[in-house]
Every structure is written in C-alpha cells, then in structure tokens.
Amino acid sequence: MKHIKCECGHVNPEGTVLCEACGKPIEGNQHIDGNDRKKLLNMRYEGSARRSQTYNKSIIDKIWSFFSSVKVGVWLIVIALVASAIGTIYPQKMYIPADAISRDPSIFYEETYGLTGKIFYQLGFHVLYSSWWYMLLIALIGVSLVICSLDRFVPLYKALKRQKAKRHPSFLERQRLFSQTDHVTDGEKEQVIQALKKQKYKVRHEEGHILAEKGRFSRWGPYVNHIGLIIILLAALLRTSSFMYIDEYVWVREGEQTVIDGTDSQFYIENKEFILETYDENDERFAEAIKKQGAIPSNFQTNVIIYKAKEQEVPGQELELEVYDEAEIYMNHPYKFEGYTLYQAGYQLNEFTTMTFAVTDINNNEQIDQFMIDLTNPQETYELNDGFRVMISEYYPEYYMSDNGPDSRTDNTKNPAFVFAVSTPDSEGAEVSFVGDYMNTPTNFDATGENDYRVELIDAEMHNVSGLTVRRDYTLPLFGLGAAIFMIGVMQGMYWQHRRIWVNVKGDGVLLAGHTNKNWFGLKKDIEKVISDTSINQVIDQQELD
Amino acid sequence: MSLEDRKASKHKKKKQRLVFRAIILSVLLGAIVYALVDNLQKDKSIYKVGDEAPDFELLQVNDNNEMEKVRLSELRGKGVMLNFWATYCDPCEAEMPYMQSLYPEYKEKGVEIVAVSLDGAELRINRFIEKYGLTFPIPHDKKDTVRELYKVGPIPSTFFINPEGVIVDKVEGALTLESLEGHLEEITPQ
Known part of the structure; x- marks a missing residue:
C-alpha cells in the first residue's frame, strides 16, 4: 500500500478509510471499519488510519499493534476481574484466622476447605494480590491503556484538523x-x-x-479520562517507595516511651493514658442493646506525648529527647505531625504494671513483709525485714505451659508468673515456690511441700496498651489529581x-x-x-x- | 513533490514512528519491571546486602562479657554477626547454643557476635544468659531504636557484616550449626 491521493487532491496516509479532507471512502480499505457491509459509514475514528491496523513489520510494530487492540485490553480486564474474584473465595494468607487449625497455608487451606482449598493454595491464589502474574496483568492493562489511547488519539486529532467543508x-x-x-x-x-x-x-x-x-472538545473525553487512569496507576506505583508511602504499626503501653516506626528514629512516643469508654447501660436508649451483647465501646483514645530526638552521633539508647507535642488521638481524630499521621487502631486491656506480694509464715500466719515488683523491670532480689530476702529465679511475663515446661509466650505482662527463692535469716538454703498464672489457674505451688513461708499476691496495678497506625502518604494528592482528571474526562465525553x-x-x-x-x-x-x-x-x- | 521526495519523507516518517514506538514501549517496560521487582522484594528493609551497616550504640548487659557498650563502628576490622532476638522467641532460643559453641573459636579469628535483645525485662535476659552460659555481648534495645533502624520484622533476624562494615548476608529465621559456620567463615578477616 502507498499513500493515497484522493480525487479532491488530499494525500492520505496509508490505511485511511475515509479521505481526511473530503471523506470519500477509499477503495480497498473499506473492510477495515466494516463499511463494505453497510450503507452507513463507520465514523468512530473518522475513518482515520490507525497505524496499528496497517503496519506490521518489525517486532516493535507487532507488540504495538497487539496492545493497541481494544479487544486485547478488554480481555486483560476480564481476566483480571475473574482472577480478583477467585482470590476472594477463601481468605488470603494474611487473613488466616489466629485460631485456625494451622497458620501454615500448606495445611490450612486443605484442612479447612478440602480439595478446592488445596487447589486454591497450589495455584497461588492465597497470595494472589501480590503475586507476580497478577501484578503483571494490572501492568499490562496500563500498557494497553497508554497504547490504545495514543494509537487512536493522534490519527483522530489529525483527521478532525484536516477535514474540509467540501x-x-x-x-x-x-x-x-x-x-x-x-x-x-x-x-x-x-x-x-x-x-x-x-x-x-x-x-x-x-x-x-x-x-x-x-x-469537538467532547471527542477528547475518553483520552482525558485515560490520562487520569494512568496518573492513578502511577500513584499506585509510587506507593511502593518508602519515601512516598509509609504504613507502620506501633504498640505502646501506658507509661512507656518508644520509637515511632517509620520516622527514621526521629520521633518517639509516650503513652500517657489509654481510655476506653462504653455506652451507659442505664441510658434507656442503649440499655436493650447492651443487655443483648454486653458493653459497647463509645470511645477509644490515647493521650500521648510526642518526642523529637535531638541530633545524635549514633542511634542507640543514650538519646536526648525533647517534647515535641502532646495530643489526644481518638476515632476520626488522628494526630498529624511533620507529614506523619497517627491513628488509634488497636488496644490491649489489663496488662500488669506492678504486683505486690506478701511473705507470710505458714505456721502462725504472721506477715513478715511486703515487696512490690515493677514488671517492666524486675529486680534480681528484694531485701525484706529481719534478714529475709526474695530472689526471682524465673520470671514469665505471659506464662503458659509449653511442651518443654513453663515458658513465656511474649514479653507482654498479660499473665505473669514467678519462681521465687525465699531465704530466711536462720536457715542456709532457700525455699522455692511457684506463684502466678492468675489469669488462668492461680497457682501458689510449693515444690517441696515443706515450705515455712508463703509468697502471696496482695495487690496489683494494671495498664493498657495502645496500638497506633503510623502513616505517611504523599501519593494521595496524586490519586486525587488522577481521579479529578478522570471525572473531567467522563463529563467531557458525557455532557457534550x-x-x-x-x-x-x-x-x-x-x-x-x-x-x-x-x-x-x-x-x-x-x-x-x-x-x-x-x-x-x-x-x-x-x-x-x- | 516529486516521487523521490515523497519516498524519502515516507521513509523518514516510518523511522520516526519506529523510534517513537520503541521509546514509549521501553518506558512502559521500565515501569513494569520497576513495579514488579519492587513489589516482589520480600526484604522491605532499607539496608540490604551490599549496603554499609548503619552504626548504633547500646548498653551491653551480659556480665560474662567485658564490653560495657557496643558500638558497631568500633568493631570495624572484625567480622560482625548482628543477631536480633528475644527470650520468648523459640527459634531464637534454638540457635543460641550454636552461636555460643562457635563463639570462642571465631572470636580468636576476629569475628564478634552481637546479639541485640528486644526484650522488655533485663531480668529475663540475665536468666537466659545463665541458662545457656552465653559469653558474647548482648546489647539491650529498650526503646526499639536499633530494631527500627534495621527494620527488623520477625525474629530471629541476623545480619552478617564483613570487616569493612558492609552487610554481606541477611538471614531471617533460625540458623543451623552448619549454615551458621558457613556464614561466620564468610565474614572472617583474611
């Protein structure tokens, strides 16, 4: 094929269906838009030469024309839709419930859902949304979008510019x-x-x-719309960089000071108080619902102090902090500072802060003395009256009985237990007793059965732990821009x-x-x-x- | 326009089109590769193999070791195995005896094992040290500063740092005796 000179004198690029200037159907090209089978002309792209439909020589041209096909684009979208839908049939790996048979996906899916679960797992649908082929699919949709738009916009623009009145x-x-x-x-x-x-x-x-x-402006609507979509895809791409997007979680117990994750160790947080308020059960508006399902929280709130670390030579523990700000963080009231946002996201109630024990003589029930253990930093030994002394042989912040004997699940003081060694002034050795597990089966175990002194819990203080989401998202304005351009494109094409x-x-x-x-x-x-x-x-x- | 001119201009246009398409396609390909590689990288930490290990300083709590503080930059010239662990973490507990069994030999060869504890209570660390007779330095990261610095996720997590201060390997999860020895060999000064 060659450039085609129309009888009106205009020279059209090859592949043209209707002369750009006068619109005369060009012989031999009518099949491209299906004009050969109809009386009316297909005017969608003004009969302009979509290059992809005509040149197919080099590998670049072949790739180009593959992606410029709307049919290919639609199929990519359909495949992505079907795959996304299949991915929701069973929970994704990260949402396997904590109380599941096994949190190991190779066991969980088959045990819970049978054969279909096994297939789901083996085909990798349990990590679908981060699998390479799913991401590739989304990326190909982006490519198709760019090439389809370019391949149609340019010839259409030229055809409309060159049209003649005659x-x-x-x-x-x-x-x-x-x-x-x-x-x-x-x-x-x-x-x-x-x-x-x-x-x-x-x-x-x-x-x-x-x-x-x-x-004529209305004809550009779809292309403006696609520019918006491409900006949204770019924004999603930028989210993978930690400069543009940070999403972290920090647990901080009342009274504790800890680093805020994601802030390059620049900011620290102290939890002054965590507040959980519930609806009043005496209020008749709520009484019935509360009777049905128990207390209903009305507020989760953390009062915090934010610290900024002073310039330091090396990160580590001897850092100097200065108060940066104080804030109350609660539902729909995140705290924003220096591009970061802290959201109230979770909590743990009733961890032990301190425990006070009394040492008593079993024979006459006389109390020797009391001592208080700070559970976040217990001492090795506690000196008591009259030369008595208690040593902590073992400390389990979250006690449980493992296969290998007593152990601690975490270092959160949810269910403390101790092995105490009590030494008395008049005897050489020490009496050993196991004390704790108050959250399950309160135990005060005397290993030998011959102890003269008992260590008893008489008082405890509790604290709560607050979970905060730390987020920094510089991509949001870009998402907003993309969405706005998308909508402008839609309106342009719809209302004009x-x-x-x-x-x-x-x-x-x-x-x-x-x-x-x-x-x-x-x-x-x-x-x-x-x-x-x-x-x-x-x-x-x-x-x-x- | 003569026929030759027309042919020449057509040829030029064809070439331009090819260049334009090639540029657009390679830009798109670049974006896809970036997105895929970036997303599929499991290691989200800032410091990766090949980077210089960031410096830190922490108080050391193991009485069996003479160091008072551990400052990473002061260990330059030695290979450093930087391990993150906690007493309640069972896989950490499992690899500790291996580390202890190899420590005296590799200390002679110029390798230091630094096991940063992420525990809360120092008492628990002390009991743990007694239980396994550990002699390598154990810095206590009370405020999670160093954990955040190295973006440590699940523990145990171990960085192997060569005498030049460069991270040569990163292992998530427990090490076996053999693999541990292999890694230590790798960072032994020549």
Missing part, C-alpha cells in the same frame, strides 16, 4: 442523517448560515460549501456532543448531512430549526437496524 457526495449520502434538495437559492443558504451561527455552531464556508461544527452539519452544493441544490457521536434526536432538532423557512428538505434518519 465533502465527497458518497460520504454525505452514507451519513445517518441525510437529505437532498434540488433547488436552493443563495438567500436560503445565507439564512441557513445565520441560523447555524445563532445556535452557536462554528461555521466554515468554503466555495459555497458549509461545515458547521459544535463540541460533537455535532456536525454539512451543507454541500450539488448543481442548483444542496446535499445536507448531519453527524453526531450521541443524541441524534438533538441534532435532528438543530437541523430542523436551521432549515425552517427554507425549501431545504428535512433529513431522513437512515439508521440501519441490524
């Missing part, structure tokens, strides 16, 4: 709205032009031929229409044709107004219903 009769005849009038006076033509201008059409007048156009009316001279009369990308009724009304009081025939809707 069109080939065969182009006009094959428009959906068309009429022919044999005798029209110059006065009537002038009248038509004035009427078109009145209706805010841009009128071009070339050698007696008229092209009236309105709302590209209407064109051609009035071409033929002999003594005129050929009248109209085209719009939507709302044909409106265009017909426009034409009706334009030709009223003239002898020009109203257009006939030649729509083919197939």
Whole structure:
C-alpha cells in the first residue's frame, strides 16, 4: 500500500478509510471499519488510519499493534476481574484466622476447605494480590491503556484538523442523517448560515460549501479520562517507595516511651493514658442493646506525648529527647505531625504494671513483709525485714505451659508468673515456690511441700496498651489529581456532543448531512430549526437496524 | 513533490514512528519491571546486602562479657554477626547454643557476635544468659531504636557484616550449626 491521493487532491496516509479532507471512502480499505457491509459509514475514528491496523513489520510494530487492540485490553480486564474474584473465595494468607487449625497455608487451606482449598493454595491464589502474574496483568492493562489511547488519539486529532467543508457526495449520502434538495437559492443558504451561527455552531464556508461544527472538545473525553487512569496507576506505583508511602504499626503501653516506626528514629512516643469508654447501660436508649451483647465501646483514645530526638552521633539508647507535642488521638481524630499521621487502631486491656506480694509464715500466719515488683523491670532480689530476702529465679511475663515446661509466650505482662527463692535469716538454703498464672489457674505451688513461708499476691496495678497506625502518604494528592482528571474526562465525553452539519452544493441544490457521536434526536432538532423557512428538505434518519 | 521526495519523507516518517514506538514501549517496560521487582522484594528493609551497616550504640548487659557498650563502628576490622532476638522467641532460643559453641573459636579469628535483645525485662535476659552460659555481648534495645533502624520484622533476624562494615548476608529465621559456620567463615578477616 502507498499513500493515497484522493480525487479532491488530499494525500492520505496509508490505511485511511475515509479521505481526511473530503471523506470519500477509499477503495480497498473499506473492510477495515466494516463499511463494505453497510450503507452507513463507520465514523468512530473518522475513518482515520490507525497505524496499528496497517503496519506490521518489525517486532516493535507487532507488540504495538497487539496492545493497541481494544479487544486485547478488554480481555486483560476480564481476566483480571475473574482472577480478583477467585482470590476472594477463601481468605488470603494474611487473613488466616489466629485460631485456625494451622497458620501454615500448606495445611490450612486443605484442612479447612478440602480439595478446592488445596487447589486454591497450589495455584497461588492465597497470595494472589501480590503475586507476580497478577501484578503483571494490572501492568499490562496500563500498557494497553497508554497504547490504545495514543494509537487512536493522534490519527483522530489529525483527521478532525484536516477535514474540509467540501465533502465527497458518497460520504454525505452514507451519513445517518441525510437529505437532498434540488433547488436552493443563495438567500436560503445565507439564512441557513445565520441560523447555524445563532445556535452557536462554528461555521466554515468554503466555495459555497458549509461545515458547521459544535463540541469537538467532547471527542477528547475518553483520552482525558485515560490520562487520569494512568496518573492513578502511577500513584499506585509510587506507593511502593518508602519515601512516598509509609504504613507502620506501633504498640505502646501506658507509661512507656518508644520509637515511632517509620520516622527514621526521629520521633518517639509516650503513652500517657489509654481510655476506653462504653455506652451507659442505664441510658434507656442503649440499655436493650447492651443487655443483648454486653458493653459497647463509645470511645477509644490515647493521650500521648510526642518526642523529637535531638541530633545524635549514633542511634542507640543514650538519646536526648525533647517534647515535641502532646495530643489526644481518638476515632476520626488522628494526630498529624511533620507529614506523619497517627491513628488509634488497636488496644490491649489489663496488662500488669506492678504486683505486690506478701511473705507470710505458714505456721502462725504472721506477715513478715511486703515487696512490690515493677514488671517492666524486675529486680534480681528484694531485701525484706529481719534478714529475709526474695530472689526471682524465673520470671514469665505471659506464662503458659509449653511442651518443654513453663515458658513465656511474649514479653507482654498479660499473665505473669514467678519462681521465687525465699531465704530466711536462720536457715542456709532457700525455699522455692511457684506463684502466678492468675489469669488462668492461680497457682501458689510449693515444690517441696515443706515450705515455712508463703509468697502471696496482695495487690496489683494494671495498664493498657495502645496500638497506633503510623502513616505517611504523599501519593494521595496524586490519586486525587488522577481521579479529578478522570471525572473531567467522563463529563467531557458525557455532557457534550460533537455535532456536525454539512451543507454541500450539488448543481442548483444542496446535499445536507448531519453527524453526531450521541443524541441524534438533538441534532435532528438543530437541523430542523436551521432549515425552517427554507425549501431545504428535512433529513431522513437512515439508521440501519441490524 | 516529486516521487523521490515523497519516498524519502515516507521513509523518514516510518523511522520516526519506529523510534517513537520503541521509546514509549521501553518506558512502559521500565515501569513494569520497576513495579514488579519492587513489589516482589520480600526484604522491605532499607539496608540490604551490599549496603554499609548503619552504626548504633547500646548498653551491653551480659556480665560474662567485658564490653560495657557496643558500638558497631568500633568493631570495624572484625567480622560482625548482628543477631536480633528475644527470650520468648523459640527459634531464637534454638540457635543460641550454636552461636555460643562457635563463639570462642571465631572470636580468636576476629569475628564478634552481637546479639541485640528486644526484650522488655533485663531480668529475663540475665536468666537466659545463665541458662545457656552465653559469653558474647548482648546489647539491650529498650526503646526499639536499633530494631527500627534495621527494620527488623520477625525474629530471629541476623545480619552478617564483613570487616569493612558492609552487610554481606541477611538471614531471617533460625540458623543451623552448619549454615551458621558457613556464614561466620564468610565474614572472617583474611
């Protein structure tokens, strides 16, 4: 194929279906837009030469034309949709419940869901949304979006720019709205032009031929829309960089001071108080619901002090902190500072802060002394009255009985237990007793059964632990921009229409044709107004219903 | 326009088109590769193999070791195994005897084992040290500063740092005796 010179004199790029200037159907190319099988012309891209449909020589061109196909794009979207849907059938790996048979995915899915679960796991659907092929699929949709848009926008833009007022009769005849009038006076033509201008059409007048156009802007809607989508995809891509997006979680118990994750050790947080308020059960509005399901929280709140670390030579423990700010963090009231946002996200109630024990003589029930253990930092030994001394042999902050004997699950003081060694002034050795597990089966175990002294819990103080989400998201404005551009594109394409009316001279009369990308009724009304009081025939809707 | 001119301009256009397409496609390919590689990297920490290990200083709590403080930069010239652990973590407990059994030999060869404890109560660390007779330095990271610095996720987590202060390996999860020895060999000064 070569460049095609139309009889109107315009040279069209190869692959052109309708001459860019006069619209004459170009012989041999009509199959591209399916014009060979219909009376009406396919006007979607103005019959312009979409390059991808014509050149297919190098590998670059082949890749290009593959992605420029809308069919390919739609299939990519369908595959992504189906895969996303399948991924929701069973929980993703990170959502395997804590009380599941096993948190090991190779066991969990098969045990819980049987064969389908096994297949789900083996095909990798349990980590679908971070699997390479899923991400590749999303990326390919992005590629398809870019190439499809470029491949259509450029030729369409050129075709609309190069169009002439004079069109080939065969182009006009094959428009959906068309009429022919044999005798029209110059006065009537002038009248038509004035009427078109009145209706805010841009009128071009070339050698007696008229092209009236309105709302070409609407044709760019889809491309503007795609630019918005591409910006959204880019924003999602940027979220993978830790500069643009940080999402961390920090647990801080009341009274504790700890680093805020994600802030490069620049900021520290102290939990002054965690508050959990519930709805009043005496309020008749809530009483019934509370009776049904127990206390209902009305507020979770953490009062915090934020510290900023002073410039230090090396990170470590001897850091100097200065108070940066104090804040109350609760639902819908995150605390924002220096680009970071802290959200109230979780809590743990009732961990032990201190425990006070009494040492008592079993024989006469006389209390020797008391001592208080700070559970966050217990001492090795506690000196008591009269030369008594208690040594902590073992300390389990969250006691449980493991397969290998007593152990601690974490270092959270949820269920403390101790092995005490009590040494008395008058005997050489020490009496050993196991004390604790107050949350399950309170134990005060005497290993030998011959102890003379008992260590008893007499008092305890509790604290709560607050969980805060730390987030920094510089990509949000970009998401907002993308979404705004997306919406502008949608509106541009939806609320405006590209209407064109051609009035071409033929002999003594005129050929009248109209085209719009939507709302044909409106265009017909426009034409009706334009030709009223003239002898020009109203257009006939030649729509083919197939 | 003569036929030759037209041919020449057509040829030029074809070339331009190819270059344009190649550029667009390679930009898109670049973005995809970046997105995939970045997302599939399990290791989200800032410091990766090949980076210089960031310096820190912590108080040391093991009485069996003469060091008072551990400052990483002062260990330059020695290979350093930087281990993050806690007393309540069973896999950490499992690898501790291996570390202790190899420590005296590799200390001679110029390798230091630094086991940063993420525990709360020092008492528990002391009991643990007694139980396993540990002699290597155990800094106590009370405020989680160093954990955050190294972006340590699940423990145990171990960085192997060569005498030049560069991270040569990072292991998440417990080490066996053999693999531990292999890693220590790797960071032994020549």
